Amino acid sequence: MRVVSVVGARPQFIKLAAIHRVLVARGHEHMIIHTGQHYDPMMSKVFFDEFDLPLPNLNLNVGSLTREAQIDAVSKGLKLPFTDIESDWILVYGDTNSTLGAALAAKRANLSLAHLEAGVRSFNQKMPEELNRLLTDQMSDLLLVPTEIALANLENEGLAANSYLVGDVMTDLCLWSKQRVLTQKPSMPEDWETLNPYIVATVHREANTEDSTKLKEIISYLSRSPIPVRLLVHPRLRDCAKKFEIDLNTGSIKTFEPMSYLQLIYAMLHSKGLVTDSGGLQKEAFLLGVSCVTLRAETEWTETVKLGWNVLDPNCRLDLEEHFSKVLDPTDVCPFGVGNAAKLAVEVMEVKS
Numbered sequence: 352m353r354v355v356s357v358v359g360a361r362p363q364f365i366k367l368a369a370i371h372r373v374l375v376a377r378g379h380e381h382m383i384i385h386t387g388q389h390y391d392p393m394m395s396k397v398f399f400d401e402f403d404l405p406l407p408n409l410n411l412n413v414g415s416l417t418r419e420a421q422i423d424a425v426s427k428g429l430k431l432p433f434t435d436i437e438s439d440w441i442l443v444y445g446d447t448n449s450t451l452g453a454a455l456a457a458k459r460a461n462l463s464l465a466h467l468e469a470g471v472r473s474f475n476q477k478m479p480e481e482l483n484r485l486l487t488d489q490m491s492d493l494l495l496v497p498t499e500i501a502l503a504n505l506e507n508e509g510l511a512a513n514s515y516l517v518g519d520v521m522t523d524l525c526l527w528s529k530q531r532v533l534t535q536k537p538s539m540p541e542d543w544e545t546l547n548p549y550i551v552a553t554v555h556r557e558a559n560t561e562d563s564t565k566l567k568e569i570i571s572y573l574s575r576s577p578i579p580v581r582l583l584v585h586p587r588l589r590d591c592a593k594k595f596e597i598d599l600n601t602g603s604i605k606t607f608e609p610m611s612y613l614q615l616i617y618a619m620l621h622s623k624g625l626v627t628d629s630g631g632l633q634k635e636a637f638l639l640g641v642s643c644v645t646l647r648a649e650t651e652w653t654e655t656v657k658l659g660w661n662v663l664d665p666n667c668r669l670d671l672e673e674h675f676s677k678v679l680d681p682t683d684v685c686p687f688g689v690g691n692a693a694k695l696a697v698e699v700m701e702v703k704s
């Protein structure tokens with residue numbers, strides 16, 4: 352089988368790592384196209400190095416653009432490469448502008464399209480990611496589904512026939528990485544060890560960063576936390592804070608550059624809890640047994656909320672010290688699979704190719 356993966360943003364490199372290992376182990380040919388949506392070394396190259404991924408066969412270097420221009424640049428940039436490509440599957444991942452741009456290019460070139468992490472919904476169409484998901488799922492010939500809830504969403508949208516529940520490939524990598532950091536500590540930034548205990552925080556969603564009032568509210572909230580906060584600064588947060596003249600290193604907050612995946616897993620495992628608006632981190636916190644507060648009104652990963660490990664706090668109301676001192680009930684439930692999702696996904700691609 353010949354699979355062409357199109358990736359461009361941080362969470363996609365992590366998913367790619369899980370899929371690449373299985374494709375190679377099963378003797379398949381794997382071509383990697385990087386759109387260039389994320390380009391800072393700590394947002395891109397570090398993941399290729401950490402997971403021994405080969406350099407991409409092609410990089411479109413689309414860079415930072417508006418949403419429309421980014422989607423357009425990816426789909427136009429793939430037009431030529433896709434005209435003479437031979438592939439069993441064009442594989443796209445998750446919900447980014449790169450995902451939708453690549454899906455459009457694949458269908459325009461009449462190539463078979465598979466979507467990994469299909470069926471995930473926040474039911475908030477104001478999020479760019481939600482539209483990317485809905486449209487990509489509609490166009491895909493094969494839907495590789497992470498959870499029962501995502502499968503039910505696709506059934507409700509009339510897409511059951513091409514949908515296969517395989518589990519979440521992020522689980523594969525998260526569990527592997529947990530074992531790895533428990534035996535081999537990654538090198539952490541200077542100052543890391545001296546600041547105990549701590550909360551890990553990340554903020555990057557458009558709704559939380561592009562609105563100056565909202566961003567000020569979030570930074571003020573974190574700065575008042577009785578537990579020190581280690582804020583891992585995504586480039587969008589860095590740029591917006593600069594634009595709105597908001598000092599991120601204030602009160603309880605200490606900022607750090609974005610981390611490698613192994614550093615992040617280590618940081619979370621040793622934290623009192625996580626405050627985030629990221630999708631992937633909510634799940635990783637659950638898998639690592641770390642309590643999570645999500646600064647959004649809704650979540651795609653409702654299982655984490657139902658099982659008591661994640662609380663939605665869109666208006667920054669929770670008392671973080673009280674919240675993170677609660678002892679949560681351990682659970683054996685595995686809504687995101689048991690760590691074999693990439694293998695199951697590749698098996699489905701083999702059968703359907």
Ligand code: UD1
Binds near residue numbers: 362389390585
């Ligand atoms: C994207 C995805 C989101 C995913 C996130 C992970 C979309 C719509 N959203 O959001 O689903 O959770 O990636 O990080 O695709 N920038 C840099 N250097 C970089 C990358 C970005 O400086 O390496 C800056 C640029 O100013 C850019 C901004 O960050 O304009 C936002 O980046 P963008 O690619 O639009 O999306 P993310 O917010 O990262």
